Amino acid sequence: MPRPRLLIAALAFAALAWLLFAAAERALALAQRFLQLPGWLQWTLGSALGLFALAGLAVLWWIVRPRRARRAVDAPDRGTLEQRIDRLHTRGADTGTLHAELGELDRRRAEARIYLALFGEISTGKSTLIRALAPQATVASDARGGTTRQVVHVDGALPDGRPLTLADVPGSREAGGEARETLAREEALRAHVVAYVCAGDLTRTQAEEVRWLAAFGKPLLVVLNKADQWSEAELAQLLERLRKQTGEDAAMVIAVSAGGSERFQRTLPDGGVEQVERQRKPVIDALWKALARLASPGAEGLEAQRERAVLAGLHERVGTLETQTRAAEAERIVRRYAQRAVVGALAAIAPGSDLVIQGALAAALTRELARLYGVPASDVQVDDFVRQARLTLRTGSSIVLAIAGNALKAFPGLGTLGGGVLHAFAYALIFDSLGRALAASLAERQSLDQADAADKLKALLADGSGARMKELAALTLDAWKEKAQS
Structure with a gap:
């Protein structure tokens, strides 16, 4: 090594040694000053430094940690998927594209x-x-x-x-x-x-x-x-x-x-x-x-991965169709019970102050929606849910009647037919709100969650705008006309 390079190396080594000694001296001075502090302050500063060190180590581990292997999308076996498609078909869903996808899977395999x-x-x-x-x-x-x-x-x-x-x-x-x-x-x-x-x-x-x-x-x-x-x-x-x-x-x-x-x-x-x-x-x-x-590997060697991808995609599409089909069935169930509630209210001789006198109808609605979403519900749970709904409605009865009265004013002639029609429309609003709230809660929670359903029910009862009010008013009007003609 030439002399200039030796001189540069020696100077660099000396500078590094000086920095290390200076750092050590500074660390010892800080340690000495730290030990002279009161005990409570030592604990406070020590805890803060410890937390800072842990945070630094956590960031370092996040940077250098080994990456997890990518997790493949879950795919069901074909038999299970075909059973779900068949069940959707029996419930009236359009499954033509799903069957066509399975047919295309077989066709390409044969090619x-x-x-x-x-x-x-x-x-x-x-x-x-x-x-x-x-x-x-x-x-x-x-x-x-x-x-x-x-x-x-x-x-x-x-x-x-x-x-x-x-x-x-x-x-x-x-x-x-x-x-x-x-x-x-x-x-x-x-x-x-x-x-x-x-x-x-x-x-x-x-x-x-x-x-x-x-x-x-x-x-x-x-x-x-x-x-x-x-x-x-x-x-x-x-x-x-x-x-x-x-x-x-x-x-x-x-x-x-x-x-x-x-x-x-x-x-x-x-x-x-x-x-x-x-x-x-x-x-x-x-x-x-x-x-x-x-x-x-050829088409045959790659077929297993391709089939898994197709079935995984079908799994997502079937799940979406199942959700849509349940939602449509829930809509029909809720409308049917709202219609029954209107008919029952119009047949009542003297409507009571409590708008939920049709407890049996509410319990039947709860059981049917629970069955639709595959949620087990005992008689005790159903009774508790209906009781909770009754309390929610009792505290909000004035809001229900106010919304019902304002909605009926939008229909010429309907708002002047008397308290019986108002009472019937209130029933329609109650059962529609109760059914929609329960269906949404069952879909999200997959359980009979009283608190969640009650929150959704309150929000729906307070919503007096939109096409929903028109549909409920039309339902009430149709029921009133049928009663008048009979």
Whole structure:
């Protein structure tokens, strides 16, 4: 080592030693001063320093802790799913699309073709990329922002000759394109491999889409398109950022250029200008290599992951339909009991001051809604719930009557028919509010929660606006006309 370098090393060592000794001396001085403090102050400062140290260690552990493996989305077995679909069908729900999804699952399994879905936001070049992967195919598109309006399948082949079907799906995050985005997500679940196409750094929304796709456990590529617009250094930095953003969600992150057409102006020898359109050559070798690697198990080897993703997606769709079907059935039940309450009120000779004299009807409503939501409810629980509802209604009876009277004034002739109609409309309002509150509570809590249902009941009773009042008034009017004609 030359003398200057030895001198620099010696000076650096001396400086480091001096810093260590100074730090040690300062620490000893602080410790000595700390020991001279009163006992209570020592405990206070010691506790504060201890908490600060623990917080620092917690932050350090959060930074360096090993990341948990991604948990795949739960998927039921097919038999259980088919039973749920059949039950929905018997209850009158439209299950045609669900049965069609299972049929498509079987059809693709029998085909033994590998399906690749290109997923991503609008205008990232998915359709152009498919044309580069399958030049002989024609992919329909238009000039609007978000070219693909439906799922388009294109037949192609992997470099080794195995058949490949490319699915061009509608782009996400298009204004008014929620239905097309649903089509895109469903098609992505049906594919063996998914390529998420982007044109730059991932936004928060795009990163969430990648995580959603990865949660189904299928091979996932992140494909950076339009790579020819960056320099080599910029492209390397961008790919590194994408790898950090996606982490373990993506099997690979690659860059491609789908090519396509470009327009520019050319100056002519006579000084004129003309518009020129030319085709750029695609650069997609990295994508072919990635596809060959991910598709190496073949359609049969990837089928289990694909089927699991399809069943998981169906599980979510069936759950949504079950919720909607229960809600519709609950609506019919509540309306039926509100109608019965109106009829009972109109038949009463002398309505009492307590608006909930039809306790048996309220108990029957409670039992039927509990059965609908699969919540066990004993007679004691039902009686307690009805008793609590009666107390809630008794304290709010003046509000109920005031709302009923104001609502009836909106219907010419109905508000002048006397106290019997007012009393009947109050019953309609009570049973409608009680049924809706109970149904909402059962759906959320999956139990007969008196306090939660009571809170919802109070809110509904105090709401005297909207179409609900018109429906209840119409129901009361129909019942009154039937009584008058009989």
